[in-house]
Amino acid sequence: MTHESVLPVRPWTVALVKPLAELDDSELVSATIGGSREAFEVIVARHRRAVYQVCYRFVNNHEDASDLAQDAFVRAWRGMKNFKGESALSTWLYRIAVNVCLNRVSAKTVATEPLESNDQVADVRIEGAPHAMIREERAAAVRKAIAELPKKQRATLILRAYHDMSHQQIADVLGSSVGAVKANFFHALANLKKNLGSEP
Amino acid sequence: MTHLTPDELIDAMEGLLAADRQAHLATCDECRAQVAGLSITLSEAKQTSVTEPSPLFWQHFSERVGTAIDRDASGGRNRPSWLGWQILVPLGAVALVILALIVAAPKLQVSDSPLALQAPEAPDASQPPDNWVMVTELVGNIDLDTASAAGVIEPGVAEQAVLHLTVEEQQELTRLLKAELQRAKS
Numbered sequence: 295m296t297h298e299s300v301l302p303v304r305p306w307t308v309a310l311v312k313p314l315a316e317l318d319d320s321e322l323v324s325a326t327i328g329g330s331r332e333a334f335e336v337i338v339a340r341h342r343r344a345v346y347q348v349c350y351r352f353v354n355n356h357e358d359a360s361d362l363a364q365d366a367f368v369r370a371w372r373g374m375k376n377f378k379g380e381s382a383l384s385t386w387l388y389r390i391a392v393n394v395c396l397n398r399v400s401a402k403t404v405a406t407e408p409l410e411s412n413d414q415v416a417d418v419r420i421e422g423a424p425h426a427m428i429r430e431e432r433a434a435a436v437r438k439a440i441a442e443l444p445k446k447q448r449a450t451l452i453l454r455a456y457h458d459m460s461h462q463q464i465a466d467v468l469g470s471s472v473g474a475v476k477a478n479f480f481h482a483l484a485n486l487k488k489n490l491g492s493e494p
Numbered sequence: 495m496t497h498l499t500p501d502e503l504i505d506a507m508e509g510l511l512a513a514d515r516q517a518h519l520a521t522c523d524e525c526r527a528q529v530a531g532l533s534i535t536l537s538e539a540k541q542t543s544v545t546e547p548s549p550l551f552w553q554h555f556s557e558r559v560g561t562a563i564d565r566d567a568s569g570g571r572n573r574p575s576w577l578g579w580q581i582l583v584p585l586g587a588v589a590l591v592i593l594a595l596i597v598a599a600p601k602l603q604v605s606d607s608p609l610a611l612q613a614p615e616a617p618d619a620s621q622p623p624d625n626w627v628m629v630t631e632l633v634g635n636i637d638l639d640t641a642s643a644a645g646v647i648e649p650g651v652a653e654q655a656v657l658h659l660t661v662e663e664q665q666e667l668t669r670l671l672k673a674e675l676q677r678a679k680s
Contacts, residue, residue: 363555440542486539
């Protein structure tokens with residue numbers, strides 16, 4: 295046995311010999327727990343888009359989504375020592391983001407965003423204005439309808455449809471059973487279908 | 495055979511329906527129409543993308559998170575560093591004892607006869623003294639067990655803490671107690 299192999303090595307000390315950006319999530323978590331703020335900044339940079347998107351689907355507007363995502367990361371920083379690595383870091387961050395959204399968002403106070411967006415302009419150039427406008431209007435209607443679903447249904451639909459989480463993972467995030475998740479998913483789609491049914 | 499339940503309709507849409515229920519689905523137009531409707535709605539939902547923020551937003555977002563964490567970390571440091579809860583709890587206890595004496599004093603004065611004075615009842619050992627309960631309420635969400643485990647609410651701690659205060663801290667304590675007494679009187 296070599297001398298090095300018996301020395302107690304803290305996992306986060308890996309960060310000392312590898313650039314932070316090259317560390318995987320579990321190494322970054324260890325480094326963060328070990329006190330490295332820079333490691334957490336890499337975690338934020340790596341997962342901010344996905345966390346923001348979860349929040350955006352909930353509230354359907356940029357301002358609230360960025361506030362909620364920020365809050366989720368602050369809570370993640372506070373609770374990082376509680377992350378046991380039993381799930382992927384992304385799943386844990388989604389759980390925090392969803393809980394932040396569930397606690398702060400009311401189905402009745404969804405402020406939707408106007409239609410203008412960069413991708414809409416791009417669509418107009420490629421497809422021609424009328425077609426692109428109709429498509430974007432429909433997409434906006436779908437986003438709005440999702441944001442108006444009851445909170446548990448909304449969370450289930452967002453995690454299943456946009457983040458490819460299994461029913462079991464969603465159940466873990468929401469603290470419910472797989473059966474309840476499937477029922478929520480069914481009702482989310484049924485309500486969405488009903489709400490969009492009268493539109494073209 | 496009964497129609498598919500919501501769970502089973504989701505399983506059917508995802509291709510996970512049990513074989514015996516698959517047989518029902520094959521012969522039930524109503525269930526097939528429901529599964530098709532769910533699939534179309536899900537497909538349409540999946541096609542809607544989130545409006546992408548400006549590329550500059552992400553750097554700004556990371557900085558905002560950093561600032562919020564700094565603010566969060568310094569949130570509990572608005573009061574002087576020496577005035578931590580280890581000091582505040584004993585101080586609160588001292589203040590409450592003084593308040594209790596002030597409240598009890600008028601009752602003693604209005605007694606007509608010394609004979610009317612009753613010997614104090616022995617405290618019920620099964621119940622914590624009222625002042626300690628009040629202290630924990632003042633501290634917030636810290637329950638008795640937690641506070642006891644932290645070693646901050648044992649009798650005598652307050653006196654010990656006061657003895658170890660600097661002159662400056664004693665002056666501040668005096669100011670706090672006076673303010674508390676003033677508030678109690680008013």
